[in-house]
Each structure stands twice: as C-alpha cells, then as structure tokens.
Amino acid sequence: MSNAYNPNTIEKKWQKIWEQEKAFAATDDYSKPKYYALVEFPYPSGQGLHVGHPRPYTALDIVARKRRMEGYNVLFPMGWDAFGLPTENYAIKNKIHPRIVTENNVRHFKSQLQNLGYSFDWDREVNTTDPKYYHWTQWIFLKLFKAGLAYKTQMPINWCPSCKIGLANEEVVGGCCERCGAEVVRRMRTQWMLKITDYADKLLEGLNEVDYIERVKTQQRNWIGRSTGAEVDFAIAGTEDKLRVYTTRPDTLFGATYMVVSPEHPFIDKYAERITNLADVLEYRDQAAKKSDFERAEMAKEKTGVELKGLRAVNPLTGCEIPVWTSDYVLMSYGTGAIMAVPAHDERDWEFAKKFGLPIVEVVAGGNVEEAAFTDVESGIMVNSGFMNGMEVAEAKKAVTAYLEEKGLGTPKVNFKLRDWVFSRQRYWGEPIPIVECEKCGYVPLPEDELPLLLPEVESYEPTDSGESPLAAMTDWVNTTCPCCGGPAKRETDTMPQWAGSSWYFLRYTDPKNDKALASPEALKYWLPVDWYNGGMEHTTLHLLYSRFWHRFLYDEGVVPTKEPYQKRTSHGMILGENGEKMSKSRGNVVNPDDIVNEFGADTLRTYEMFIGAFDMAASWSTDGVRGCRKFLERVWKLQDMVSEEEGFTKALETRMHQTIKKVSQDYESLKFNTAIAALMSLLNEFYKAGSVSRGELKTFLLLLNPAAPHITEEMWELLGFGGRCYLQAWPKYEEAKTVEDTVELALQINGRMRGTVTVPRSASKEEVLAAGKAQLGERLAGVTIVKEIYVPGRIVNIVVK
RNA sequence: GCGGGUGUGGCGAAAUAGGCAGACGCAAGGGACUUAAAAUCCCUCGGUGGCGACACCGUGCCGGUUCGAGUCCGGCCACCCGCACCA
Numbered sequence: 001m002s003n004a005y006n007p008n009t010i011e012k013k014w015q016k017i018w019e020q021e022k023a024f025a026a027t028d029d030y031s032k033p034k035y036y037a038l039v040e041f042p043y044p045s046g047q048g049l050h051v052g053h054p055r056p057y058t059a060l061d062i063v064a065r066k067r068r069m070e071g072y073n074v075l076f077p078m079g080w081d082a083f084g085l086p087t088e089n090y091a092i093k094n095k096i097h098p099r100i101v102t103e104n105n106v107r108h109f110k111s112q113l114q115n116l117g118y119s120f121d122w123d124r125e126v127n128t129t130d131p132k133y134y135h136w137t138q139w140i141f142l143k144l145f146k147a148g149l150a151y152k153t154q155m156p157i158n159w160c161p162s163c164k165i166g167l168a169n170e171e172v173v174g175g176c177c178e179r180c181g182a183e184v185v186r187r188m189r190t191q192w193m194l195k196i197t198d199y200a201d202k203l204l205e206g207l208n209e210v211d212y213i214e215r216v217k218t219q220q221r222n223w224i225g226r227s228t229g230a231e232v233d234f235a236i237a238g239t240e241d242k243l244r245v246y247t248t249r250p251d252t253l254f255g256a257t258y259m260v261v262s263p264e265h266p267f268i269d270k271y272a273e274r275i276t277n278l279a280d281v282l283e284y285r286d287q288a289a290k291k292s293d294f295e296r297a298e299m300a301k302e303k304t305g306v307e308l309k310g311l312r313a314v315n316p317l318t319g320c321e322i323p324v325w326t327s328d329y330v331l332m333s334y335g336t337g338a339i340m341a342v343p344a345h346d347e348r349d350w351e352f353a354k355k356f357g358l359p360i361v362e363v364v365a366g367g368n369v370e371e372a373a374f375t376d377v378e379s380g381i382m383v384n385s386g387f388m389n390g391m392e393v394a395e396a397k398k399a400v401t402a403y404l405e406e407k408g409l410g411t412p413k414v415n416f417k418l419r420d421w422v423f424s425r426q427r428y429w430g431e432p433i434p435i436v437e438c439e440k441c442g443y444v445p446l447p448e449d450e451l452p453l454l455l456p457e458v459e460s461y462e463p464t465d466s467g468e469s470p471l472a473a474m475t476d477w478v479n480t481t482c483p484c485c486g487g488p489a490k491r492e493t494d495t496m497p498q499w500a501g502s503s504w505y506f507l508r509y510t511d512p513k514n515d516k517a518l519a520s521p522e523a524l525k526y527w528l529p530v531d532w533y534n535g536g537m538e539h540t541t542l543h544l545l546y547s548r549f550w551h552r553f554l555y556d557e558g559v560v561p562t563k564e565p566y567q568k569r570t571s572h573g574m575i576l577g578e579n580g581e582k583m584s585k586s587r588g589n590v591v592n593p594d595d596i597v598n599e600f601g602a603d604t605l606r607t608y609e610m611f612i613g614a615f616d617m618a619a620s621w622s623t624d625g626v627r628g629c630r631k632f633l634e635r636v637w638k639l640q641d642m643v644s645e646e647e648g649f650t651k652a653l654e655t656r657m658h659q660t661i662k663k664v665s666q667d668y669e670s671l672k673f674n675t676a677i678a679a680l681m682s683l684l685n686e687f688y689k690a691g692s693v694s695r696g697e698l699k700t701f702l703l704l705l706n707p708a709a710p711h712i713t714e715e716m717w718e719l720l721g722f723g724g725r726c727y728l729q730a731w732p733k734y735e736e737a738k739t740v741e742d743t744v745e746l747a748l749q750i751n752g753r754m755r756g757t758v759t760v761p762r763s764a765s766k767e768e769v770l771a772a773g774k775a776q777l778g779e780r781l782a783g784v785t786i787v788k789e790i791y792v793p794g795r796i797v798n799i800v801v802k
Numbered sequence: 803g804c805g806g807g808u809g810u811g812g813c814g815a816a817a818u819a820g821g822c823a824g825a826c827g828c829a830a831g832g833g834a835c836u837u838a839a840a841a842u843c844c845c846u847c848g849g850u851g852g853c854g855a856c857a858c859c860g861u862g863c864c865g866g867u868u869c870g871a872g873u874c875c876g877g878c879c880a881c882c883c884g885c886a887c888c889a
C-alpha cells in the first residue's frame with residue numbers, strides 16, 4: 001500500500017529540486033525553436049497574492065510546461081511592477097522608505113508564487129524600481145522626447161482637495177477620490193504628455209496582424225475611435241474669417257441651421273467686441289470651466305448654452321446666415337472644437353434645437369424630424385439639398401466632399417477619440433523624468449550617459465499644497481546646470497506613471513542583465529514576439545495599448561525587430577467570492593491562497609482554478625469545489641496500488657487513451673482547461689472501473705496531468721520508477737486512427753423524437769445502418785408510412801413517417 | 803445611448819460543423835464497510851404522470867426555418883462589463 005498523499009511534503013521537495021536543477025531556465029541556445037509565454041507581472045501590494053492571480057499564472061504555466069515537453073526552448077519569466085501609489089501611501093503612513101516596503105512585498109509575493117510551483121525562470125526576474133531597470137525606461141523616454149513624441153503642456157488634472165494630491169483618472173471613482181471619498185475638482189497644471197495619437201493608425205492597423213481574442217481587438221478599436229468625415233469652413237458674416245468644423249455627415253450640410261462652439265473656443269475671445277451679450281457668454285464659460293469632467297457628463301441629460309449674439313455664420317451651400325451658439329456639449333478636445341448643427345439628423349443637435357427653438361430642416365427623407373432626429377444612414381434619400389437631391393446618403397457623402405474640395409470650402413478628414421497620454425504624476429515613488437528646464441534652452445534632455453537619473457532620498461513623501469511632487473522640495477537635487485549651455489536649470493520633479501515601467505518589461509526579460517542596452521539585438525531577434533500573452537481585460541485600453549505604442553515606436557527607431565510585441569493575447573475571467581460578488585476586504589469574502597495551499601496543497605489549488613469554469617469568464621469561488629479537486633488527486637495518488645505489469649495500453653482502454661491525449665492536448669491550447677481536467681477525471685474513472693491501470697496508461701496519464709499538477713505527478717513518476725523526470729519527458733502523442741471506436745452507437749429518431757439507440761460497425765453501409773435501425777424500432781414502425789429516411793454517419797438515424 | 807458579453811438541473815458547468823441536452827464536479831438521498839463517526843467504495847439524482855416498459859414537458863421569453871434547434875433567423879426581456887455629449 002502506498003503512503004497517504006501528503007502534498008505539503010512532496011511539493012516542498014520538488015520545488016527545491018527544480019530550483020537546484022534549474023529545471024525551467026530559458027537557454028541562450030538560439031538554434032533551438034523558441035516559445036515565449038508571458039503573464040502580466042504583478043504589482044507587489046501589501047496584501048500579498050490573491051486567489052485571482054493563480055488563474056492566469058497556472059494557465060500559462062500549463063502552456064509553458066507543455067511546450068518544454070514538446071521540445072521548445074521556453075521563456076516563461078516573472079517580475080515586479082513595483083512603482084505605485086499604494087506602496088507610497090503605506091510608506092507615508094508607516095514612515096518606512098517605499099524601497100523597503102517594496103522589498104518586503106516582493107519577498108512575500110515571490111515566496112507565495114514559489115509555493116505554487118510555477119515554472120518561472122527566476123534568473124530573469126525584473127523589478128521596475130531597480131535603477132538598472134529604470135535606466136532603460138528613462139532611455140526610452142529620451143528617445144520619445146527626441147522624436148518629438150513627448151511634450152509639456154497645460155492640462156486640467158483631477159485634484160483631491162482633501163488629500164492635496166493630483167489623481168490619475170483610474171483613481172477617480174464616480175467623480176470622487178478613491179481613497180478619501182472627497183469630490184475631485186479640475187485644476188490646471190503643466191504636464192508631460194506622450195503623443196500616442198500620432199500612432200493611432202499604426203495601432204489600429206497592427207491589430208490586423210495579431211491573434212488577439214476578439215473582444216480585446218474590439219475594445220481597442222473602439223477606444224482609438226477612428227472616424228472619417230470632413231472639415232468644412234463656414235464664413236463669419238461681415239469678416240474675412242472662417243469658422244472650421246468637423247463633421248462625419250457632410251451630406252447633411254444643407255440642413256445645418258446653426259453652429260455651436262465649445263466654451264473654450266478661441267473665437268469667443270477673438271470676437272469679444274462683436275458679441276453683444278458678452279457678459280452672459282463669459283458667465284457661461286466660467287460655469288463650464290468649474291465643472292469637473294464628471295459633472296459635465298452627469299449634466300449631459302439637459303442641454304445648456306448661450307447664443308453668441310452679434311456673430312453670424314454663413315452656410316457655405318445655402319448661403320444663409322445662421323446663428324452661432326456656445327454649449328458645453330461641444331468639446332474643445334475633439335475635432336475643431338466647433339460643429340455645424342444639423343438638428344434634423346443628429347440627436348444632440350435635435351435636443352438642443354428643440355430646447356432653444358432653433359429651426360429643424362429635413363435633408364434626408366425617411367423619418368419624421370418633428371418627432372425625433374433621423375440618423376439612419378442606410379435607407380435615407382436626400383431632399384432639400386440642391387445637387388444632392390435624390391441621392392442615397394453614401395453617394396451624397398462622396399459628392400459633397402468632392403464639391404467642397406473643388407470649391408476650397410472643405411477637405412476630407414480623419415479623427416480619433418484617442419487622446420494623448422498624460423505622463424506626469426506628482427508623486428515620489430516613480431521613475432524621475434530625465435529632463436531639465438533651462439531658462440535659455442527650454443526643456444533639455446539629460447545626456448544618455450548620465451542615466452539612470454536616480455530617485456533621490458527625501459525626508460518626506462507627503463504631497464504638498466501646491467500639487468507638486470515631493471521632489472520639488474529637494475532644492476539640492478532640483479537646482480542643476482543645463483547640459484546644453486551650462487547655465488542654471490531645474491530638474492523636472494514630476495515622475496512617470498506606473499504604466500511606464502510595464503510598457504517594455506517583456507523586452508528586458510530576453511536579456512535582463514544587459515547594461516549596454518535595454519536588451520541585445522540578438523536576444524530580441526530570437527525571442528520576439530511574445531508568442532502568448534495573457535492578462536486582465538482591465539488593461540486592454542491601458543497597459544496593452546501603451547505597450548503596443550512604445551513597442552511600435554521602438555520598431556520605428558530600429559530598436560526592436562517586430563512591429564507588434566505580442567502575437568497572441570488572451571484574457572482570463574475574474575475569480576469572485578463564494579457569494580458571487582467581487583472579492584474585497586469590506587465584503588469579507590476574500591480567500592487567501594496560502595490557506596488553500598496549506599490545507600489542500602498547491603496542486604489542488606492549481607487544478608481547482610483550472611476546473612472552476614470557462615477560463616475567460618468570471619467564476620465564483622467554492623471551497624467545496626476545491627475539496628472535490630483534492631479528492632481527484634487523492635484518487636490519482638491511489639493509482640499506485642492498482643498498477644499492472646502491462647507496459648502499453650490495454651486493449652479495453654486503447655481508444656479511450658488516444659482520445660484523451662487528443663482532447664487534453666487540444667484543450668490546453670484553446671483555453672479549455674476545465675474540460676481538459678474533466679477528461680482526465682473521466683479517464684481516471686475508467687481506471688477505477690477496470691480495477692487496474694497498466695504502466696503505459698499511467699505514464700501517459702501522469703504526463704497529461706503534469707502541467708496542471710506538477711508535484712504529485714513528479715512524485716508518482718519517481719515512486720513508480722518510470723525513470724528520469726516527468727517534466728523532461730516528451731509530450732504524449734496520439735494516433736488519429738486509434739481515436740475512433742470500431743462500432744458506433746447511433747441515436748434513433750422517429751420524426752425527430754428520440755426513440756432509442758442502435759450500435760453498428762463503423763464500416764456499415766447506409767443500407768445496413770437503416771436496416772438495423774428499423775429492426776431496432778420494430779413495432780413502432782408498424783402501420784405507418786415511411787416518408788423519408790435520414791442517416792448522418794456517426795450521429796443519428798431519423799425516420800420520417802406519416 | 804453606443805459597444806462587448808452572459809442567460810442550460812438544487813449549485814459550478816459540458817455539448818466539433820444543426821444531430822442522444824446536462825459530460826465532469828459539488829451538494830443531496832440510499833447502500834456497503836465500521837461498535838460508531840470520519841474517510842473510502844457502490845448506486846440514484848431535470849420536472850410531471852405511471853407499479854411498469856413508457857409518455858409528455860424542459861436550455862431567459864415570443865415567433866420562424868428544418869426530418870431535427872441550447873446551437874441558425876426575426877422580435878423582445880433580464881443581468882454583467884467597458885465607453886459615454888467624440889459631432
């Protein structure tokens with residue numbers, strides 16, 4: 001009899017052996033076929049690992065382990081995205097240096113991950129807060145700056161008056177500060193920006209070359225928000241000046257009955273003297289400026305606005321004078337900050353026109369524009385539109401665009417929803433921005449040989465009243481000389497956002513200790529692109545987009561060999577609490593993975609998280625479910641006592657073995673880990689039914705289970721004397737011909753209703769099958785007329801009768 | 803409002819390409835073993851009716867296509883996740 005299954009002992013044993021054997025180190029032998037599997041590196045928070053972490057980690061660990069068994073040189077690395085606010089806040093509260101906090105958290109995280117037996121190559125560990133790492137983050141920033149893609153500008157930021165701190169958009173929840181709950185206000189500040197908008201088209205096109213799950217592609221496309229239309233100039237009556245608008249519906253130009261400029265539009269100041277109700281207009285502008293973005297969105301329901309009296313525009317096609325209004329539903333940050341309003345065919349314009357009694361002129365027939373705006377572009381026919389009358393919308397669009405261009409009234413134009421990336425944080429715990437400001441030379445980049453620009457030691461990390469970074473108080477550090485003219489200059493005191501370090505970390509893994517470059521060209525050429533990258537859906541329009549941008553930029557600079565960083569991107573679902581709600585301390589439904597490992601073992605936790613449900617969907621935790629997986633592994637363990645002498649597969653299970661190899665192999669590749677485990681459970685039940693298992697069957701079973709439950713399988717491999725290491729064996733192969741049974745059981749139907757089954761040889765002809773089927777149905781067919789006989793090989797026989 | 807997703811037993815979920823709905827697991831019930839319990843093993847397990855072989859109903863709702871629909875088409879409903887006045 002075997003000993004009792006004791007996961008705690010055997011898991012520790014094998015984790016140690018793997019470490020000593022450097023079992024999972026990627027080699028620099030570039031002649032072998034490579035596979036780069038990547039999971040998002042965690043932010044090492046004080047709470048430690050969450051049961052959500054192991055879900056994606058186990059999934060790609062399975063892929064990585066399977067690839068090694070298939071003969072690939074596998075890179076499966078791990079590291080730490082360690083700059084960030086929670087660490088800084090903890091440091092402030094407990095008066096410990098954030099570096100120390102980070103070190104402690106990393107140590108804790110690492111030991112937790114090691115307890116789960118992941119096959120990470122720990123020799124390649126990276127940490128974004130390591131100066132040897134952020135050296136290259138800063139280097140990339142300098143490249144961006146030199147390419148004109150980093151610039152400083154005045155921007156409104158989210159300001160928490162209670163915490164006295166500038167917040168990132170992600171830290172604003174429902175218009176309030178994430179931590180203290182105070183209402184966030186807008187405050188102007190100069191900020192570093194990255195011109196991601198220059199890459200909008202490249203980022204869009206790149207999506208056609210990669211194998212991302214569809215919802216990720218869709219979300220990125222929507223976020224980039226490409227739209228095509230035209231810019232059109234409207235003359236300002238009584239001047240030589242023109243007001244330029246952007247529209248996606250130039251075809252409706254005859255229906256433009258008024259114009260609207262954003263409250264921040266320069267025309268208001270420019271024509272201040274002509275505007276007869278200037279006081280009202282300025283009052284409106286002030287009101288709009290005070291509103292936070294959140295308030296502006298909240299008030300979206302009710303349109304507001306003021307007419308710019310004394311200012312009239314001219315519709316370039318009708319020649320009619322039309323009024324000009326200002327309203328905060330027009331945004332300065334999109335298009336030209338001004339629109340032509342076509343109330344008959346735009347819902348917002350319609351609402352606005354109804355409220356202020358402006359004329360509504362129908363130019364596309366098909367709806368009732370007195371009732372609602374008619375926005376359909378598929379079915380409408382142009383009316384009241386001069387030369388476009390009778391055309392369909394698409395045709396009219398082309399015609400009017402050509403006409404406008406010919407007459408010099410407008411040009412085709414593409415716009416994007418994507419905005420430039422706000423790249424400054426007024427915080428201490430981030431990468432210093434390697435720029436100095438010189439009175440004479442302006443913003444001057446640090447010479448590359450002065451990198452890394454180290455984060456200085458400060459007395460206090462507390463943010464200041466002025467909204468400046470704590471670094472601003474470090475006058476010794478701030479005051480420096482200009483690298484350009486040698487005159488007095490000041491260092492930039494804002495730091496980079498957390499998204500900086502994570503935008504290129506996958507490059508560093510390929511050559512993590514290089515001090516001459518972010519990685520050697522050889523290493524990059526061999527390892528890139530990442531073959532499979534899994535990460536959270538919440539990063540789709542943040543980290544994933546940012547890192548694609550940086551990568552594409554580095555490609556354009558000749559630093560990296562591929563246009564796209566990640567060949568394949570998948571996303572896992574969240575693990576919810578036992579009650580189906582998101583796990584959180586306040587809900588009291590948090591499960592600590594350490595407790596699960598201690599009570600049930602790492603293999604059980606891994607197996608359970610794979611079995612819990614479809615990988616890409618949210619799943620609720622169930623401790624009973626964990627127990628079920630432990631029971632499964634106990635039953636696997638006991639196979640030791642059931643092994644027969646037979647080396648190969650037994651006749652009885654041969655087909656089943658080949659089927660299972662096929663099923664598990666495919667499921668591990670296609671995110672169907674739950675059904676892969678189910679297939680193994682099912683096969684195990686067969687072994688129990690048979691009362692014994694051959695050595696060949698058990699070997700195969702252990703190999704198939706090994707990527708999911710590496711410790712128990714390795715231990716059994718050794719105990720049974722199968723030779724060598726389980727993880728070093730070749731992945732099992734199946735023969736397609738042997739996955740099919742000699743006989744098939746067919747469903748028998750009469751008029752599509754189940755009436756039994758019939759078993760026939762696979763080779764039986766249609767006639768033989770139908771004869772056997774009808775014989776089986778016997779009396780049920782007595783006294784009826786057969787209208788039709790349907791036979792789908794391997795599936796069903798359906799007799800249609802009257 | 804727009805975009806994406808989901809809806810199947812008491813529960814978590816399966817179901818190539820339209821072909822035996824509920825694999826696998828949990829919970830539950832029954833049995834074996836045990837002085838007893840736990841553990842383990844075996845059996846049952848969508849609903850209704852029937853002693854019964856069996857019949858009828860059943861994949862959010864309504865309709866359609868088909869010999870046959872969880873799957874395809876049309877029209878709804880509910881929930882979840884993004885984005886949100888983007889002209």
